[in-house]
Amino acid sequence: MMWNIVSDSSCDLRMSDFASETVRFETVPLRLQVGEREFLDNDELKVPELLAAMNAEKAASSTACPSPAAFARAFEKGEKTVCFTISANLSGTYNAAVMGRDMVLEEHPEKEICVIDSKATAGAMVLLIRRAKELMEAGEAFEDICAQLRLYQAALRTCFTLENFDNLIKNGRMRPLVGTLLHSLGIHVVADATPQGTIHVSGKARGEARTYQVLTALMRDSKDCAGTEVVISHCENLAGALKLKEQILKDLPVKRVDIQSCRGLTSFYAMEKGLIVGY
Secondary structure, three states: OOEEEEEEEEHOOOHHHOOOOOOOEEEEOEEEEEEOOOOOOOOOOHHHHHHHHHOOOOOOEEOOOHHHHHHHOOOOOOOOEEEEEEEOOOOOOOHHHHHHHHHHHHOOOOEEEEEEEEOOOOOHHHHHHHHHHHHHOOOHHHHHHHHHHHHHHHHEEEEEEEEEHHHHHHOOOOOOOHHHHHOOEEEEEEEEEEEOOOOOEEEEEHHHHHHHHHHHHOOOOOOHOOEEEEEEEOOOHHHHHHHHHHHHHHOOOOOEEEEEEEOHHHHHHOOOOOOEEEE
């Protein structure tokens, strides 16, 4: 029997980075519309090309969630499937996955499919995928795996910092004057995800070093970080991710900190030099 883990592409994990003899992994890509160009958020997407197109496009860009049929095709490839999606409060992807599950179960009632709203994105989803893989390879029962993953999801947190505000301005979520002022002063927006999966702006910090200190303080205040695994997603900002990793290891008693590069969807929102922390 082959276990099946499915995620939308906002998890930032590439299919090519996943290896298991008993568990298959598939990402269902979102689509990014930039002017007349459409980018499919799969393993082949080149993020610098996407960012260049967004910088050159004066109009607002947009995203589109996968179709229920796309999820259904991924679910059909396994007998027992666990699916993780970006927060349902940020995208219609969760609803599409639920519809895809229902489509498959109508034709194949013998299959088992669990869809979990991560209430986050990026690194938090990677941590869920890792935990699912561990439980599946350990031979846990399907119902127990789903129950454990839902508890784990509730304990995860996400925070992030933005340095580029162009996309927020183009989409009408920030006034141009404010964005220009923040950028010229070297001010970074620091935010986190609420337990409900919405975005909460925690504050602003001036300068890189201060921003990372604010982030680790936010992490400390949000949960007990002892033994926690951390995943940093960076948008074309490996140097910043390495400095943030160093700050986290200095300030918090975490177990490990891994770094990965953003895929298309998270790059679309984080923009160049953005950092997203799942823990």
